[in-house]
Amino acid sequence: MKWIFALKEKIKMAFILIFIAGVIILFNVLMKSNVSGLEASMKSIYSDRLVAGATISTIIELNYQNHLQLEEHIHTTSAEKYSMLEAGIRRNNKEADSLLTAFKKTVLVAQEKEALDEFVQTNLMYRKFQNDMLGLSREGDKTSMYDQYLQKGNRLFQQWLIPAHQLSRIQISVGEDIYKASQLKIHGAQVISTVEAALVIVMLAGSYALMIASNTIINKPQKFWLN
Template sequence: MSWSFRIEQRSKIALALGATFILITMAYWFVSYTVNQVGSQFKSVYYDRLVPALDIATIQERFYQNRLLLEEHILTSETDEMQAFENGMAQNASDIDSVLTKFKATELTAQEKLDLDELLLTKTKLETLQKAILVQSSAGNKEAALADYNGTSQTAFLDLLKPLHALSKLQGEVGHVLYASAEKQVKTLQILSYLIIGLAVIIALLIVTLLQTNRKIKKIKPQQFHWN
């Protein structure tokens, strides 16, 4: 009976140790997975939200600069100055195209894709009008150029700002959602850590109890029976 009890106790200890190993392995896998997810989300906040937000601000700034340069082109009669303004507008247009190409490569939501498509359409319309105004201004038709600048060009510029503002707003909203999700997963990791510690303590106490019980059994001497 003593041997069978010892085997039973050892089996319980082995089972407890095995359960501990399985729990720790599963917890390690879950923690590693969650940490990778959190890292990916913070990376997405930076590369797909923060950087694009700065890109949108750059695009908006370049469009404002081109509008001012176009006005200066209309107001001057100096050929050298007009050429300098045209060069400045061309450089800004090139910068805008480069930034938009980089922006397209980021992770976009469905709404962002719609706003981006609208931005590209309004951009094409505005640039077409600006080129026509430059032709008028270069030809000396300043009054017609100024009328179009304050009319159709102004309307096209305001239409372009709408998708730009929408994209800028979305960067903050989506970034906030990603940050909240990452923060939630971090809290889950904290709770899981506490649970692992609690389970480890419980299993350790169980093993200690089994060992102490086993030692007490060993100390009990078998009773001797005398047959008369």
């Protein structure tokens, strides 16, 4: 009954090959998942970190320009210069507001949301001071107004800079975390690829062995009457 034993071995080998094929399919699914996750991580690094970091830096630069223009506005007595400086401040504020709106649409971590709330609050406080000074600068006491600018104005501006710089630092730290997670996904994909290749080799070897066994049974006549 050798042929029965051989048939059982063939069936066993077939099940093993089916199992290996299933594992390969599973690994393919995991590989696709890793690739999708990696793409999402790369997109997040670009959209939510690099672009967001550049956005915060631009807002800081615009507000710094406004702070200097406000000082110049206090010192000048030219009506033409007043109008030019006020137009520049309004333009910068409008651009900063648009950038802030875009920043709020990015993916924010908990620490980032907290810093953003403080950023918005301190920005409103400084804007109010800025608007008050612009309204009084044309007719007010220049010396007194400049003292307010140096004391209250600089203090409010520095208070605003704290959460602004914190937001910039968060972009770097979170970006590093995303990068490290991406590296792990790449390593995982490499491991899966290696194991998958090994399984394919095993599957091919098993198929070859199964084919040899089949040929042996077919080519070797069985003497059933002797069993």
